Amino acid sequence: MTQQILTSSGAGEVSHKGALPFKRLKQQRVMPGFGLTLGLTVLYLSLIVLIPLSALFLKTFTLSLDEFWAAVASPRVIASYRLTFGAAFLAASFNLFTGLLLAWVLVRYEFPGKKIVDALVDLPFALPTAVAGIALTALLAPNGWLGGTLEKWGIQIAFTPAGVVVALIFIGIPFVVRTVQPVLEDAEKELEEAATCLGASPFQTFSKVILPTITPALLTGFAMAFARAIGEYGSVIFIAGNMPMVSEITSLIIIGKLEQYDFAGATAVAVVMLVGSFILLMIINLLQAWQRRRAGMKS
Amino acid sequence: MSQQLIVAHAKPSGTEAKFVRRLLITLALLFVFLFLVLPLAAVFTEALRKGLGAYFASMEDPDSWAAVRLTLFITAIVVPMNLAFGVCAAWAVAKHDFKGKSFLITLIDLPFSVSPVVAGLVYVLVFGANGWFGGWLLAHDIKIIFAVPGMIIATVFVTLPFIARELIPLMQSQGTDEEQAAIVLGASGWQVFTKVTLPNIKWGLIYGVILCNARSMGEFGAVAVVSGHIRGQTNTMPLQVEILYNEYQSVAAFAIASLLALLALLTLVIKTFVEWRQHKAEQQLAQGVS
Numbered sequence: 001m002t003q004q005i006l007t008s009s010g011a012g013e014v015s016h017k018g019a020l021p022f023k024r025l026k027q028q029r030v031m032p033g034f035g036l037t038l039g040l041t042v043l044y045l046s047l048i049v050l051i052p053l054s055a056l057f058l059k060t061f062t063l064s065l066d067e068f069w070a071a072v073a074s075p076r077v078i079a080s081y082r083l084t085f086g087a088a089f090l091a092a093s094f095n096l097f098t099g100l101l102l103a104w105v106l107v108r109y110e111f112p113g114k115k116i117v118d119a120l121v122d123l124p125f126a127l128p129t130a131v132a133g134i135a136l137t138a139l140l141a142p143n144g145w146l147g148g149t150l151e152k153w154g155i156q157i158a159f160t161p162a163g164v165v166v167a168l169i170f171i172g173i174p175f176v177v178r179t180v181q182p183v184l185e186d187a188e189k190e191l192e193e194a195a196t197c198l199g200a201s202p203f204q205t206f207s208k209v210i211l212p213t214i215t216p217a218l219l220t221g222f223a224m225a226f227a228r229a230i231g232e233y234g235s236v237i238f239i240a241g242n243m244p245m246v247s248e249i250t251s252l253i254i255i256g257k258l259e260q261y262d263f264a265g266a267t268a269v270a271v272v273m274l275v276g277s278f279i280l281l282m283i284i285n286l287l288q289a290w291q292r293r294r295a296g297m298k299s
Numbered sequence: 300m301s302q303q304l305i306v307a308h309a310k311p312s313g314t315e316a317k318f319v320r321r322l323l324i325t326l327a328l329l330f331v332f333l334f335l336v337l338p339l340a341a342v343f344t345e346a347l348r349k350g351l352g353a354y355f356a357s358m359e360d361p362d363s364w365a366a367v368r369l370t371l372f373i374t375a376i377v378v379p380m381n382l383a384f385g386v387c388a389a390w391a392v393a394k395h396d397f398k399g400k401s402f403l404i405t406l407i408d409l410p411f412s413v414s415p416v417v418a419g420l421v422y423v424l425v426f427g428a429n430g431w432f433g434g435w436l437l438a439h440d441i442k443i444i445f446a447v448p449g450m451i452i453a454t455v456f457v458t459l460p461f462i463a464r465e466l467i468p469l470m471q472s473q474g475t476d477e478e479q480a481a482i483v484l485g486a487s488g489w490q491v492f493t494k495v496t497l498p499n500i501k502w503g504l505i506y507g508v509i510l511c512n513a514r515s516m517g518e519f520g521a522v523a524v525v526s527g528h529i530r531g532q533t534n535t536m537p538l539q540v541e542i543l544y545n546e547y548q549s550v551a552a553f554a555i556a557s558l559l560a561l562l563a564l565l566t567l568v569i570k571t572f573v574e575w576r577q578h579k580a581e582q583q584l585a586q587g588v589s
Contacts, residue, residue: 130541
């Protein structure tokens with residue numbers, strides 16, 4: 001913006017000299033309302049997010065180490081971690097490929113109904129998870145449209161761990177598409193054309209020129225879909241069948257403990273989940289920094 | 300070689316064979332049909348399975364109406380709260396430089412990475428009968444958990460980042476030149492915001508509001524933990540869907556679900572429109588400068 005206004009006002013050298021006093025002006029903080037808005041922001045965040053979240057960790061400290069361990073490492077809870085993290089990983093991996101496919105098709109090709117497909121990709125963000133859950137269950141239950149056909153082949157998806165994966169695929173669809181799409185749009189076509197002119201096959205062009213450009217965005221989308229899938233509850237509980245040790249997710253374990261007034265146990269499991277999410281959040285931030293560096297290098 | 304060059308120029312949208320292109324488009328459309336179109340269609344066909352009469356009759360249930368009213372009530376409180384927060388946070392973060400800025404942005408994003416069920420649990424620990432303020436609240440006969448106030452706070456938590464996240468990058472990219480010009484010309488802080496900043500961020504603001512609105516109407520996990528599941532009193536639309544579904548009242552469950560699905564479709568339409576307007580505004584700006 002600064003650049004645009006300065007260059008439009010005159011020649012390049014003038015704008016270069018003009019930039020210095022302008023910068024000094026900025027440092028003196030002429031923009032009003034800083035104290036008020038920052039104060040309100042910090043207050044709101046503290047009341048809604050920070051203080052309540054610290055309650056979670058403080059509650060855990062009321063447990064002895066043995067009690068904590070018993071709560072977070074009982075066989076039933078371990079089985080739920082395996083299902084939650086395993087299904088989330090499978091679903092995010094599936095979304096990695098279909099997300100790349102969708103982003104590629106939406107950016108590079110023209111076909112009828114493209115605008116509608118582009119808008120529909122965001123459906124999992126807009127559709128309440130409980131609605132998604134009962135809709136997928138209706139489709140995949142043995143008496144449903146798809147479930148009936150699949151049952152003839154001996155495949156059952158609803159009320160099994162496979163159902164959990166399907167629900168998590170649904171809610172993770174937009175992430176990879178929406179992170180890869182803008183990067184593909186900005187990718188320089190000249191590089192691909194140069195590669196083709198130099199005799200690269202379409203596959204070589206893709207793997208050596210396009211893939212390195214979009215890898216950070218792909219991984220960011222994957223990590224976001226993975227993080228979202230770990231915490232997902234609404235769409236999963238309808239289709240999972242919720243059998244202990246088999247198809248019970250960790251969020252449901254927390255709710256189960258709460259219903260038995262085992263607050264400390266519920267909190268301990270929640271802390272494990274939360275720490276897992278924080279580690280993922282850190283990885284996402286690092287990936288995004290990598291992506292920005294990539295973009296910066298290019299320009 | 301020269302032939303390839305010509306081909307590359309004639310078809311700038313790619314160099315792969317036509318059948319690869321067709322195959323990729325077909326695969327993508329198949330995936331969209333199976334995973335997005337079919338579930339959406341299932342909601343409406345299940346709701347209308349027993350005809351229009353049964354569909355509308357199932358909506359006349361007073362408990363379902365109470366759920367619709369409560370959902371609208373909660374959203375009417377949550378969205379303005381997070382709107383005010385989003386604008387404040389974006390103004391502080393995007394228009395000023397200070398230490399710990401990236402840490403503050405991470406904090407704003409935090410609710411996105413907390414599982415909704417954990418978010419609900421956190422408020423049970425603070426306001427519940429055995430929680431920090433439980434005794435005090437009980438003594439003063441104030442009910443937050445298993446009542447509407449708790450559901451409002453939990454929804455605020457879950458939808459907190461939406462508007463701020465939309466506004467921060469937008470306001471950062473716009474810089475502070477226009478605002479500084481207005482201040483030099485003698486405008487007050489409030490005038491600068493309403494006359495200069497607000498028109499610039501209008502579309503981003505609408506975008507954030509509709510996303511926040513959709514999520515707060517559809518939130519399930521966080522609200523399920525802090526709601527007492529009392530029919531007609533603390534059931535929102537998604538919770539009513541769950542109860543009806545578990546009672547095998549399939550048509551009634553899908554009838555309410557179809558209302559939520561219509562809301563989702565409306566959200567997508569508004570979102571597409573806003574994106575189109577934003578795109579147009581950017582193009583006009585680019586043309587105006589050059």
